[in-house]
Amino acid sequence: xxxxxxxxxxxxxxxxxxxxxxxxxxxxxxxxxxxxxxxxxxxxxxxxxxxxxxxxxxxxxxxxxxxxxxxxxxxxx
Numbered sequence: 001x002x003x004x005x006x007x008x009x010x011x012x013x014x015x016x017x018x019x020x021x022x023x024x025x026x027x028x029x030x031x032x033x034x035x036x037x038x039x040x041x042x043x044x045x046x047x048x049x050x051x052x053x054x055x056x057x058x059x060x061x062x063x064x065x066x067x068x069x070x071x072x073x074x075x076x077x
Contacts (some may be wrong), residue, residue: 027074030067037063 037060044052 027070030070033063
């Protein structure tokens with residue numbers, strides 16, 4: 001009986017660790033997307049094309065919203 005309990009505890013611990021790692025990588029991926037979009041916006045500003053700036057700003061805002069959502073999901077889990 002004790003062996004069964006130990007195996008269950010180890011399985012639960014492994015599940016919790018892998019879930020936490022998956023959540024961290026999801027938020028890290030979203031943060032990377034935000035950085036990429038910020039770089040694209042900076043490049044558009046350097047070029048001075050207002051339509052590109054507007055488009056890149058919208059993409060950056062979208063990436064930030066996705067990142068915020070991923071962070072909230074990670075905190076809730």
